[in-house]
Amino acid sequence: MSDERTRDEAVEQELKGVPEDMIDGEEASEAADGDRVAALEEELAEARQQVLYARAETQNVRRRMEKDIADARAYAATGFARDILSVSDNLSRAIAAIPEDLREDEKWKGLVAGIEATQREIDKVFGQHGISRIAAMGLPLDPNQHQAMIEIPSTDAEPGTVVQEMQAGYMIRDRLLRPAMVGVARKPD
Template sequence: MKEEQQEINNVSEEIETDIVEEVNQQQSTSSLEQEPALLTELERLQALADENQQRVLRAQADFDNYRKRTQKEKEDSAKYASIRLITELLPIMDNFERAFSVDVANEQVESFSKGMDMIFRQLESTLQAEGLVAMESVGQPFNPEFHQAIMKVESDLYPEGTVVEEVQKGYMLKDKLLRPAMVKVSE
């Protein structure tokens, strides 16, 4: 930033020096008859200097805007750096949840299921530490920004336009929608 400001100042100083030199050169060869021409030339050079000053100010403003925009993009990139990995892990989370929904009667399978549940909870807590949050959809009004309706169903428990059942969980990563919830909506 300091280098660009110094370069802008150097360009401004060079322009002013050139104008002063040209005016001094014109004055040294001037006579009373050349005075109107010199005034016209001085006005032209002043207009040129003003135009160049405006260009320098615009270039500086453009650079400041560019710097701010790239800083924001850098912050967003750091904030959502893990989005690709988390998106790829969501189907694994879904499969874990489906596996746990199976009723287990065998003692060995039950022990295995408890171990898998512990692994799932560890994965879930790690993803939550990264900012992943499961959305609660059942009983909420249908919102097309957060829900993907896959069917409408009759319901006496919920008013029309309310999510009755969640077929697949929706997730938010920090403040950004990562995946909408697939839901059934009451009619």
């Protein structure tokens, strides 16, 4: 009997480190393996989903960054362009203020031609950088491009039509740089 007792004790010692569901038999072992496999498959599915989300987020960040870089290149000169518009406005006013007799006078022709050439050069540089003048005269008021300053009674123009431009407006590519300040026709009283 002592031999049997020693064998029973030896078996008990071996089973101490084994989970109980494995001791109950093969069915319990297969069920436990099935549960572990199911849990691992679920973890794998979650990991795959997380990888897909991470890839999508990376793609979105990359696209956003590319758009920001393109916008920065396209519109980097916006602040500078706004400042230069006042220089262009002053040149235009200077040209408009020159009396006709001075334009014909030989002494002043060179100066007048130089001022006009400077204005043409500024317009050329604006064009090279995507800055364009907003059309206003004779068009219906567009609040996205025009800023109505006054209403002018008019029988010649439809109400809401721009009949006077006080300050030219400009676009930089597809964005408004400065609205045109205009006078709009209204029905006379």
